[in-house]
Amino acid sequence: MKPAPFAYKRARSLDEAVALLGEHRDARLLAGGQSLIATLNMRLSAPTLLIDINGIAGLDRITRNNGSVEIGALVRHAQAERSADIARHVPLIARAMPTIGHPAIRNRGTLGGSIAFADPAAELPACLLALGGEVEATGPNGKRVIKADDFFTGLFETALAPDELLTAIRVPAATAQTRTGFAELARRHGDYAIAGLAATARADGKGLSDVRLAFFGVGATPLRANTSEAALAHGDIDGAVAALDLEPHDDVQATAATKKHLAGVLLRRVAAQLMEAR
Ligand SMILES: Cc1cc2nc3c(=O)[nH]c(=O)nc-3n(C[C@H](O)[C@H](O)[C@H](O)COP(=O)(O)OP(=O)(O)OC[C@H]3O[C@@H](n4cnc5c(N)ncnc54)[C@H](O)[C@@H]3O)c2cc1C
Numbered sequence: 001m002k003p004a005p006f007a008y009k010r011a012r013s014l015d016e017a018v019a020l021l022g023e024h025r026d027a028r029l030l031a032g033g034q035s036l037i038a039t040l041n042m043r044l045s046a047p048t049l050l051i052d053i054n055g056i057a058g059l060d061r062i063t064r065n066n067g068s069v070e071i072g073a074l075v076r077h078a079q080a081e082r083s084a085d086i087a088r089h090v091p092l093i094a095r096a097m098p099t100i101g102h103p104a105i106r107n108r109g110t111l112g113g114s115i116a117f118a119d120p121a122a123e124l125p126a127c128l129l130a131l132g133g134e135v136e137a138t139g140p141n142g143k144r145v146i147k148a149d150d151f152f153t154g155l156f157e158t159a160l161a162p163d164e165l166l167t168a169i170r171v172p173a174a175t176a177q178t179r180t181g182f183a184e185l186a187r188r189h190g191d192y193a194i195a196g197l198a199a200t201a202r203a204d205g206k207g208l209s210d211v212r213l214a215f216f217g218v219g220a221t222p223l224r225a226n227t228s229e230a231a232l233a234h235g236d237i238d239g240a241v242a243a244l245d246l247e248p249h250d251d252v253q254a255t256a257a258t259k260k261h262l263a264g265v266l267l268r269r270v271a272a273q274l275m276e277a278r
Pocket residue numbers: 028029030031032033034035036037038073099100101102105108109110111112113114116117119121122123124160164165166167190191192193
């Protein structure tokens with residue numbers, strides 16, 4: 001199918017992009033286009049204007065600041081996948097990256113686009129939540145920060161206002177105590193996950209603390225599993241699986257019962273990763 005007609009503008013600055021979003025309430029930002037163009041072609045979305053943000057300088061950087069790592073909205077998946085800083089300081093994202101689509105998609109797709117799009121089966125929103133990170137949003141009143149726990153508000157919905165752009169994400173840099181776990185089940189490598197789990201924890205003596213589990217593909221948003229987190233912090237894997245209170249719905253990939261079963265399988269795999277090399 002072909003998209004409905006739309007106008008196109010290339011924003012040269014953040015101010016220009018914000019002003020255009022304010023003037024054209026049904027406009028869409030164009031980043032890597034790897035999700036947006038498909039939704040236009042399928043006529044799931046018919047904006048009258050695309051605002052291309054690829055020409056805005058400074059949004060494609062990965063920087064370290066005071067114990068955190070800032071990843072600009074226009075950092076491509078492939079750039080993050082090859083980044084020594086991401087490998088060293090954000091190993092959870094490094095682990096997740098090869099499971100996102102295929103190389104051609106990762107060459108164009110951006111971290112900002114993936115998180116703003118908020119596909120419930122996408123890896124990066126769950127990673128941001130598991131890392132306890134935050135989103136920097138820029139709008140007509142300047143910048144504001146939204147915690148990952150508050151960012152994903154519904155199916156493909158976020159706390160971004162219609163006239164705001166996601167300009168960066170910030171996540172804590174890993175320390176020697178940081179443990180990460182990541183697993184997903186997909187029909188073929190590169191497909192969206194049927195179910196997945198991203199996790200972080202802190203090695204604490206012989207145990208774990210600050211466990212954060214973020215499931216994806218099993219609800220409208222990435223989902224924390226607080227009771228299971230507490231059980232894992234006590235080393236109780238069976239208890240963590242028994243406490244899983246996810247309520248997935250059937251989708252085109254699997255039934256709710258299958259997804260619930262797979263979430264338990266993933267939790268056991270990820271728990272083993274978190275406890276490894278403790
Ligand atoms: C065949 C195929 C397989 C894929 N498999 C996976 C997969 O396994 N896992 C996965 O996570 N993704 C997958 N994707 C999607 C891919 O990761 C996308 O790149 C990503 O979801 C969106 O990033 P983008 O930069 O392409 O955004 P775009 O497609 O340009 O934009 C997506 C949406 O986000 C908005 N947006 C973009 N940037 C911003 C911003 N800075 N601020 C506010 N809003 C913004 C746009 O307006 C649009 O509504 C796949 C895509 C394809 C085509």
